[in-house]
Amino acid sequence: MQRVLIVVMLFLIVFLQLKLWGRDGVPKVRALEQSITAQQAENARLKARNAALEAEVRNLKEGREAIEERARAELGLIGRDETFYHVIDGAAVPARPERKP
Secondary structure (H helix, E strand, O other): HHHHHHHHHHHHHHHHHHHHHHHOOOOHHHHHHHHHHHHHHHHHHHHHHHHHHHHHHHHHHHOOOHHHHHHHHHHOOOOOOOOOOOOOOOOOOHHHHHHHH
């Protein structure tokens, strides 16, 4: 009876060790921990992006200056009392060819 108990106990120990060190044990836990770390980094990046977008939305809702700045930069709009000057670099414009009579 005692030998049967020892054999059963040894079998249980071997079985538990295989479960612990097999593909469903420690390696899986390490892989999950790496996934958690990667997801936490992604979450932090997205939180920072969301905070920046939230600040931009708040700024656009509250301030007229932000709307005007965006209209100037993205749409090229100018105010009613403003004059638009377009400066062209002389080196970038090709010279006109001379006409021969």
